[in-house]
Amino acid sequence: MKLKAAKNIGIIAKHIVLPSSTNEIELLGILSHLNLDPHVHGVIVQMPLDCVNSINSNLITDSVFPNKDVDGLNSRNQGKVAVGDLATGFLPCTPSGCLELVKRSGTKIEGSHTVVIGRSRIVGTPVSELFKWHNATVTTCHSKTKNLDEVVANADILVVAIGQPNLIKGEWIKKGAVVIDCGITSIPDATRKSGSRLVGDVDFEQARKRASWITPVPGGVGPMTVVMLMKNIVLAAVKAARTL
Numbered sequence: 001m002k003l004k005a006a007k008n009i010g011i012i013a014k015h016i017v018l019p020s021s022t023n024e025i026e027l028l029g030i031l032s033h034l035n036l037d038p039h040v041h042g043v044i045v046q047m048p049l050d051c052v053n054s055i056n057s058n059l060i061t062d063s064v065f066p067n068k069d070v071d072g073l074n075s076r077n078q079g080k081v082a083v084g085d086l087a088t089g090f091l092p093c094t095p096s097g098c099l100e101l102v103k104r105s106g107t108k109i110e111g112s113h114t115v116v117i118g119r120s121r122i123v124g125t126p127v128s129e130l131f132k133w134h135n136a137t138v139t140t141c142h143s144k145t146k147n148l149d150e151v152v153a154n155a156d157i158l159v160v161a162i163g164q165p166n167l168i169k170g171e172w173i174k175k176g177a178v179v180i181d182c183g184i185t186s187i188p189d190a191t192r193k194s195g196s197r198l199v200g201d202v203d204f205e206q207a208r209k210r211a212s213w214i215t216p217v218p219g220g221v222g223p224m225t226v227v228m229l230m231k232n233i234v235l236a237a238v239k240a241a242r243t244l
């Protein structure tokens with residue numbers, strides 16, 4: 001999807017496929033080469049790493065130069081988001097896609113109660129930060145949160161990123177809430193030719209009866225993530241051109 005989107009808008013994108021036997025030193029060497037190549041404006045390392053060796057994924061994301069970190073996963077860029085600098089770095093793609101979807105729905109974020117379920121480095125944590133800096137009052141939930149249904153029931157905006165199919169029940173959702181479902185899990189489905197289908201973390205069929213806006217899975221947050229990645233790459237190229 002990322003390669004296709006890039007081609008459609010004239011970005012030259014190269015997919016470097018490494019063997020699963022690649023080790024940390026080798027991966028760092030490749031990143032170092034890409035970091036120093038002036039023809040390369042953006043670098044992403046597809047996570048999770050599909051590798052037989054143990055590789056520190058935080059070290060890898062921190063090894064992409066911040067000015068080429070179009071995934072927005074380097075600690076420098078993440079730190080900027082955490083302290084409310086949303087302009088000088090790169091916003092992480094899935095979280096900024098969630099924000100854009102809510103903005104485009106016309107929902108007022110300022111003053112809303114936004115509940116984010118999940119606190120991962122890639123999705124939940126930066127989603128919480130982004131909504132906080134858009135003046136929402138944010139509650140962040142995670143695997144140890146008690147009475148999740150009661151917290152969800154108070155959400156004007158609900159963003160879910162947990163990776164547990166249909167965990168969030170439709171009846172928990174406040175009438176008129178905006179629901180953004182980041183989850184993508186493949187579950188068995190004998191009625192499909194492939195034998196499986198993708199589902200989100202929210203029970204879509206029940207939730208859609210209560211939500212004012214809700215993202216489907218697939219076809220919601222996923223494509224938005226790709227769009228935000230393209231936006232970051234264009235931004236990276238513009239920034240690089242300005243430093244020439």
Ligand code: NAD
Pocket residue numbers: 094117118119120121122123124141142143144145148161162163164167182183184185221222225
């Ligand atoms: P993760 O496993 O890193 O984090 C999951 C989070 O959910 C954790 O913070 C955990 O505390 C919380 N959690 C787990 N069980 C819970 C429960 N029962 N109640 C409350 N919280 C619970 O996952 P991730 O990388 O954040 O991804 C989450 C989902 O989003 C996955 O399905 C993933 O495939 C999907 N995802 C989609 C995109 C996209 O582009 N659409 C991008 C990244 C991730």
